[in-house]
Amino acid sequence: MPLTCQQLLTKYTAQWQTATVHPFLVQCQQGTIQTQQFNTWLTQDYHFVVNFTRFAASLIQSAPVAHLDLLLGGITALKDELNWFQAKATERHLSLDQPLQPTCQTYCGFMADLAQEPYPVKATGFWAIELAYNQGWQSHSPMPAPYTEFADRWGNAAFTTYVELLAQQANSALQNADKATQIEVEKAFLTVATLEKDFWQMAYEITQPA
Helix, strand or coil: CCCCHHHHHHHCHHHHHHHHCCHHHHHHHHCCCCHHHHHHHHHHHHHHHHHHHHHHHHHHHHCCHHHHHHHHHHHHHHHHHHHHHHHHHHHCCCCCCCCCCHHHHHHHHHHHHHCCCCHHHHHHHHHHHHHHHHHHHHCCCCCCCCCHHHHHHHHCHHHHHHHHHHHHHHHHHHCCCCHHHHHHHHHHHHHHHHHHHHHHHHHHHCCCCC
8 A cells, every 4th residue: 555644644643743843833832932042943944945945946856747836836935935034034133144053954964865865755755844834833823923924924724735735746656656665755754853853942052142
């Protein structure tokens, strides 16, 4: 029987919980997150999105034609997102010219490696990354200002629909995946879960100035 995205979520419920529920998100929802901690997350997430965009481009290179429309729409959204990050940094008087912290380096390296994997592995990893953002921010909504727009950006219904369509495409790619590929898919999914947890935690370890 082919592996599916839902099977991954069911099999690894505990691991996925750590990817989408974290004190960082809870404190954003409560309005108690320290400014320095949020700024650390913001500047590092900008670098993450830059590298995620490159990963998305690699997905397009190997995707079947039927999947291109959705993926190209995602690229357009990422273009807007990068501009939005730059605007948020300006509002907060932050420089985005910051070195990548070790956790961010690890995540970006993982995506670079993932870009070399077969399409079913890439498609599932791409879906998992987007799902983590969607579920993490959505499950901690609503949030007070100034975090409301962050929760709305990744927790809105349109983004949820996009992620659901990504799951359908990943499932389609997995239909004929052999056992070796399925093993790599599971490894990628679990790595995303771990790295998402670590990325939230990073804000508490090294902080940017307020």
